[in-house]
Amino acid sequence: MEEMSEALKGVDASELSQGVLDLGYGGGELDGAPSDLWGEVVLTACFVLNMVPHKKPKITPVEVWKGYKPNLGYFKVWGCFAFVSHTRVFPDAGDDVVYYREYGKQLGIPVRKRTSQKGDEGELKYVTISCGQEGKYKSKSGNVLKPHPSIKTGCKARVRAGILLDGRWQINSIKLDHNHDMSPTKARYFQCHRTISSYVKRRIELNDKAGVRLNKSYNPLVVEAGGHENISFLEKDCRNYIENLRRLRLGEGDATAIQTYFLNMQARNSNFFYAIDLDQDGRLRNVFWVDARSRAVYEEFGDVVTFDTTYLTNKYDMPFAPFVGVNHHRQSILLGCGPISSEDTDAFIWLFKSGLACMHEHAPRGIITDQDKAMKNAIEIIFPNTRHCWCLWHIMNKFPSKLNHYKQYEAIMYALQSIVYGSLEKVEFEEGWDEIIEKYDLQDNEWLVGLYNERQHWVPCFVKDSFWARMSTTQRNESVNAFFDDHVNSKTTLKQFVEQYENALKVKVQMEKQEDFKSSSIGFDCGTHYNMEKQAQEVYTISKYKEFHDELIGKMYCDYLSHKVNGANFEYQISEDFMMEGKKERLYFKVWLNEDDNEVRCNCRMFEFRGILCRHTIYVFIRHNIDLILEKYIMRRWRKDVKRCHTRIEINSESCSLTPEAQGCHKMQKAFDEIKELANDYDNKCMIVMTWMDNVKEELSKHNVFYGSDQPNPQSPIGRNIENDVSSIPNPSQCILTPLAARKKGRPPFKRRKSQSEQADLQLTEFDDTGHIVGSSTSKGDGVVGTQESITMQV
Template sequence: MSEENDEVEIGETGLEKTMSPEETTQEPKVNMIFNTVDEVLDFYKKYANRVGFPMKKRSSKKGDFGELKYVTLSCSRSGIPQSTASNVLKPYPSIKCNCKAQLRAGICLDGRWKVNSVKLDHNHGLNPNNARYFRMNRAISSYMKRKIEVNDRAGIRVNKNYNSMVVEAGGHENMSFMEKDCRNYINKVRRLQLGEGDATAIQKYFLKMQAQNANFFYAIDLDESGRLRNVFWADSRSRAAYEEFGDAITFDTTYLTNKYDMPFAPFVGVNHHGHSILLGCGLISSEDTDTFVWLFKVWLACMSGLAPCGIITDQDRAMKNAIEIVFPNTRHRWCLWHIMKKLHEKLKSYKHYESIKFALENIVYDSLTNIEFEDRWKEMIEKYELQSNDWLRGLYDERRRWVPSFVKGSFWAGMSTTQRSESMNAFFDDHVNSKTTLKQFVEQYENALMTKVEKENQADYKSSSADIQCSTHYFMEKQAQGVYTIAKFKEFQNELTSKMYCEVVDTKEDGAFLKYQISEDMIIAGKKKSVNFTVIFHEFDSEVKCNCSKFEFRGILWRHAIYFLIKHKMDLIPDKYILRRWRKDVTRRHTKIKISYNESNATLEAHQCDKMQKTFDEIKELAADSEEKCVIVMAWMQKLKEQLSNHDNDSQNAQDSHGGMDDD
């Protein structure tokens, strides 16, 4: 015979045998007879609940052909406590106290089961009121398991997940399991998903996604030992969206996401509503030039070799080197916010720090031209004797990468900093935590994408079905209302109404061009200030340019241009000043692509549960308003339960099985 000693506490037996009152109230005795081992288990479990102690199946013995011969049921507090804590000074609590209470039973020649020995005395207190806390009474139904898994995939934390079910059940006393059971189940599911190791699990996940949509793209970088080093992926919708919104992107790796501290590296663009949009992302093991070169090359291949026109990053030198290698023709800009937030750290030791900070901010934000910036910068350096400051010298040498007057001539979709990437990182906070594994993170990417897609769909619907009222009688405002998304129309409307702050102070004619000097009243640092701009207008082709370069930077017609178009009796915005990327009246390919909602992860049982649950919910809605209807439904369900139970028993008998009660 073989013997197994798996000390596993008994949960659901799968049987609900009806016993007489006399049977359920008596104590276990030697020579008691039961038809099956399940009846023995059921009897001892009910006795344990009535007396007030937890029970478990301590051991079992099988015959040569695998048939169950003997079983020992004991109090769960049997055994000697042994701490598994790494710190011996802080041992884990243990319920074991070497309790000797137990029941042993064996199979007879006629196939029935007989109690061979019984020990009833416990060396600890008994309390029937604690029965619902005993593990043997705690079980998670298949419906609850499905609900827990779905909520976990949606990024709902375990405590909130469990509390929602407590509310639904009407209180903790009506729950068949505890929060820690919920947590343990989630951890078990995750362990099963990752049992083969991260690299293999991620690759299988990617292959599955690719099978669902051939345009799903991924790349995995392994080291010489075959260990996962870097990974990149982009869904088909993100790849299609890049065709529309890949002109200006941000990229940063300042956000650590998972238990391996692998930096999350998202490529982020701006859609037609001004929302951040994911254009693929990676998880990388280091932040050196070689790693970024690998990531950028893979991303470029994913996007059919089309490099972005502009990319915003922080001041990381490795990123800078990699961009020069992979995107030599892309305009690379540094995040202004990252630079300005370092002022205190880099300059706080100077006696006149506050004055230096104020002067530097004015120079950076208020200089309209490159020459003006350079002159004012040199003046500040000399005034405060900052010639020896290496940080400032380095910033000046790289001024073309970050100073607004140098970068405003290129299109950046209105993005001023990499805070778009940071907001995307914050968005992922709802889906991941410090214990998130790599495969879980990749799966949560899909959840985050779902939310972003839904937000875009809602904005599309709002832009197509609702309008912001025009604030003026100008035809160009009505024109903008008809073509722009709501977010971009608001921007245009603000520029239109702000033209009231503009006034021509000088006019010069230069051949076919008119050159205007315009003064705009602005509020800077809480104070009113008049700032002069130079505007050149070519009436023949309706071309207007200004040294503020706002159209080049944002892609929306700005107040100075609007002022002169209206002044020259032009009722409508020239077509070249309405960019396709901000329009609501065009169809974009990425909006037709549905992302996968990971439903293929669901088992057949889960699909069946969802199907039945939908019908059950409809029945509840129909019967909830009437006691009579409720009685009808409850009677029908009770009858259905009996039919299903009989069906299971018939199947069980046909298979000549013990219903899985053998220890595995």
Template sequence: MFCVGALNSEDGVLVNVAPLFVEKSETEPKVGMKFKSENEVFEFYKKYAHHVGFPVRKRTSQKNNERVVTYVAFTCCSREGRKSSNTSTTLKPQPTSQTGRKARLSACSDTAGVWSITGVHLEHNHQTSPSKSRVFRCYRQLDVHVKRQLEVNDIAGIPLHKSYISVVVEAGGYEKMTFIEKDCRNYIDKVRKLRLGEGDAAAIQAYFSKMQSFSPGFFFSFDLDDEGRLKNVFWADNRCRQAYKEFGDVVTFDTTYLTNKYDMPFAPFVGVNHHGHSTLLGCGLLSNEDTETFVWLFRIWLECMEFEAPQGIITDQDRAIQNATEVVFPKSKHRWCLWHILKKLPEKFGYHCQKASILSSVHKLVYESQSADEFEHGWFSMLDMYELKNNDWLIGLFRERSRWVPCFLKTSFWAGMSTTQRSEGMNAFFDGYVHSKTSLKQFVEQYERALRSKIEKEFQVDFKSFSQMVPCVTRFDLERQFQSAFTIVKFKEFQQELTGKMYCDIESSDEGSFSTRYVVTEDFTVHERVKEKKFEIIFERDKCTFSCSCHLFEFRGIICRHAIAVLIRNKLSAVPEQYILRRWRKDIMMMKLKSFSSGLKLKQVILLYQSWDQVVLVI
């Protein structure tokens, strides 16, 4: 075994006391040493150079008639050769790392493919330093763990220099590092670029241009970086844009499903249509999930939808999305996904000896609190009971309670949605069309196929609502009014409230000058125990208007069982049109067609209905 043990004048320590090795022997490079491949030669030379303290690189190579490499030369230092600079002057000399050395290693292969070292020059007219080897470019590398940590921290908005410091601490100091901060910055810059295969950018642009030529209502936009490379993409066909005009009052936005499952940065805007089904309202492919990227996406989407912002938007707790929402949709109500929050409870309190009781208490407060005061009183009681006053996560949740607790949000219309699972459901719709190896170009093409399948299913549901009718379960004229107006799905929801009236009882009424106040009690079962809950309904008979403390109509657009009990008590046979929301009507598309088809021939109207996404072309 051969060891190098020279004294380094720069460091003042004995260097290279570790043995140098190759698969067959542990020594420095010598003429005649044999290897299985060119790469094996290079890796052996790199190990030797790393121990001695200098970088290596491939300088020249030669190929035979079959274009196979048979000769290669590696220079043993970046300073080999001479470098001249036209910009260097006596007053402003430019740094250079080349000093005219001849140190190098050459090797060639025989007819059997065995490589042999044919020349070695190990002389160095400069100091070498093994402690500096980690700084040379050829030895620097990021492992998988570090890459993942940098990506997660970048998404969380943590500055890169802080991420780098944390990695240094974890490694045990700078001398243990195999990379420098610049490598981390270069890696993050690289992953922020949209993951495109060869030719994907041009193919996507050509595909979108083709779609736009077929339908002028097709909208797309590209976001480029400073070097003109594709970063982010947004597109929406005309069907999405027309659907937004009817169903864009509440939108969910979620980026997790395809990103997690297929490593596909898909960002859909999703609403709920008149059948209660998810409907796509535009989507994007993103290179990054930071505030700047989301601001770009939201602004482009808003432009696509003629600058009509949604009344409400539901997202997860992502800080970058929240920041972008405040910038682009300052007047829209922003709600956090309730499912994502409650999902974190077991993780946050897995250590607590009373974990089950805490989870039960939080769920009860969230789902059973009728008012803000009731929730807040119960919240503070829970903190006292389980000694959680100093829990930072709960403190943050309470501070933002108006974004996620139902009793703070039920007075606004959310189309019955409280989670982003609409977005996740839309993402899941692409199952069977994409997989882990799907390129971005393939995804865009598969997107159209998947969406057309969904459009066909929506058409069939529309047809079912027109051609079939769910029978009434009572003799009330009120039920027949909703039967003739609502889609099948929404009429069934109304029927659930109507039949639920049997569990309600009008406990008292208080006549006023303009309205009557009713107190309605409802019996419901929890864990096989019957409980009672009281609701207050204000009814104005002259105007035939009403409101209930449960706020089901405000939240979902469906009249609640408590109000139905009062309406039937007052023998009302019908309600004003304001209680039959346009967005739940079975004839909403025919109403839209009527407004578009004025002056058109019958054939044109039929084509217009059958291909709604081509409406501009047909007209």
């Protein structure tokens, strides 16, 4: 090799033809020369002759040119199908590094640029490229018994090159002896040989924005390439790229990026609302936001909401606190949310006050939560006139863990379930509860005593006199949590979560639109001859029609017992048979009807609770030849023929806006797909397309600088420049610090955790008439009013 290097130093590029390099080697046949020798010749020649690539190599640097036999002591080497440049001066030694890296990949060794030297004007003068296993590793581990792993072996292999006066690079010295094993099949695992093409970057970027987890993005790429060995990157590389991309998006810090994001969203729609709460150090503590569409949805369906903080979504361990409602299709809808740093009364007060300001001081008529005492205290302060209900399902699920140590556990459970679900009147429940407590000697059970004292919050006969839209906080929020499981995880940053919340809203909107379409275009054959069934199908959405249909059919289980008449007033006794845990049960109901104004009431209170007539009422209507549902018993919120304002408001999206590069990439991809469909049937068409694409790639490559690890690959789709998504708007005037990780209260590291009731310093901010937070000083930011502790945006 030393002789070869000396011979190469005297070679002049002018003696060469384009793409072919003639080198003298002292005579003799070289047919039996090892393949790695040819690779070294190619490498050295490329350095000396200052060549750049012309198109993708058809042979690798360590392969002998197929079909050519050296003669007369000379041999020819195809320098990676390169062409000689007589005048080109490289601004750096990037091409040299790429050639040497390709050489190292073929041999199975890592490569790195070790040292370089630049001139006074910043031009590169000298470079040393070495084996990646050069040097000795100095462990930085504090524990000598657990040193960090290293690939360093003290390898001395290296290439030194310098630039000549005419701009050509010359090899000054070469040492190619390695002191370690070389394995070409394992070369792909070295960091220097792992690259991600622009095409792959684009795909995983789009999937990341869509909430697709990285492993679900990576696996299709492996399948598409035909196996792991055919791709030039690992899943870890994709993950690092996405993490770095997220850092680029959040360059000014997670908390500040959120505020900037909110400002941009508000610029798109002035009805976008947000509030940010800071501690005394200017660190983000609580956040609340509602998009313009959700504010309009609240006007329509904000009569009853559920509130739950049992979903853990971001790396700061800030509980996710969504306000969830139900629309006319009985779908869960997101009315606003706020990650909060703690679950104490003060945090909930701040959140509820922010929500109240956002909704123009219109508090919900009812709110459903779990048994959290801090929530209860905050609701009593901020929503004094709102009916507060606890989730019955949540409570009943606790009975086994609280009572399974009693010998008569099964009998106690059956008796309690019967009295809870079977009591129609408050007095009936209270008397039955006392009998059970006394019969099974449960007076000392503090949990049951506390539950009974709060019976007005959870027992059906106590809460059914108010409208609850058939909601349960756990059922509704579990469905929302399950939905978010596909979009976020416990490592999601706050800015990412805001973007994924936006994606969740879009999906919810599409689901609502689909149900609107079905309700307006799909009909059912009536199962009965009653006109009220046909009427229900005409006015109700599909989901509510099915509910009414179930009640209409369910009247077959009802039977008339007796009735009393007092003028136009009727009082009926109705029985109903049903099954409870495999046993036949019978309950008795009372229905009151006034024939003068057709006022009807049943003590099951289904209409008051769910907004739909019960089977007992329907039974009495039919008995009195009332064949249609009276308009006053058709709630507006369940109708399908109502034009609602929120349906005309679209969700403004920042995350889906495309850069010009991305738009161009999308256009080209669409055009390629169309061409592929046209040429997919015949091989000759495919060959025409491939020839055309080869010509296009060859033409484009003439306009590109040879690609390296930090430049787009001409063989792949055009890469997009990563820009800050919020760079088009001014930075907020106040610097907001990223939140500290919230203190965990025994919370397990799962996405949904148990609440405080299941398991075991904020000043109150005042709002003025316009909804702004009132403070001692005003920020200079546009539309930002607040103290150092709190910032809110309101229009």
